[in-house]
Amino acid sequence: MSLESTKFEKSQLRADALEDMRLIKPSEKLFYEKKLTEMSLSFLGSSQTIAGYYPINNELNILPLLQLLSSIGYQIALPCITEKKILDFRIWNMKKSLVKNRYKIYEPVDGILSIPEIVLVPGLLFDKSLHRLGYGGGFYDRTIQHFRQKDNTKFIGICYPAQIIPKLPRVEHDQKLDFLVNLDEI
Template sequence: MRRLEKNHYKISLPIIKKNFQMDFYNWKFSDPLKINNYGIPEPEIKKLVYPDILLIPLLAFDKNLNRLGYGGGYYDRFIARLSNKKKIIKIGLAFSVQEIKKIPINKYDQKLDYIVTSEYIIE
């Protein structure tokens, strides 16, 4: 197993903004977090970053790498905007019981690259 050297990887967390937008900011375990209006911890220190890999929450998914989010479209908007700047890897995190036959999608929905579940990986 290869050990990661300090500063070889960075963690960033999202901050929700107005108009259903969000951005990601650097975060370290020693940095404070504040609770936003939705009850989600966000970084207080704000150094904007554009992540290479996104770990994306979801309510449900299908085998075609489509996800059903939490209804705000935050990740779909962010992915669309970030994809214009750079190549990113989009990974949905789920339990296998969250899989359904078909997710209803529209033109704004962003497909994932992988879905990692408690039992298998879809790519």
């Protein structure tokens, strides 16, 4: 498959996934949000800092999970987009306000820079080979590649079960995750 046809296929998948996410029922959202906070946290190991995300476009709401993790002693960080178009992670005290960046994504402004041991990664679609399809900016791909060159950070995809498909089209720069949380298998 050519690069152009792969780009086109990804674009079509993004549009379809955004529409599918828009149609997720509120009861289904609540069901998976609750399931997320009830799952075993053993996959976190001895991590001290967990980076999450502030959900947009009907992404799985992980804020209750982040609140739980904060309450039991984990430091919580959120991504901030840098000039180099990779993500830095800043500690977020969940009581402090966030600001919208130029992409309309909330991020902390005054949190301390951190290198999290685990990053919970959003996306539009994921496949069983641990690849993800995001919004097309490449921020997580560049960030994963950057962190793998020097840190032992683990990147874990987190999504609704319907967002997991058998195989995604991919190109050379697409980065693989370390793990994918499938809430139907918990």
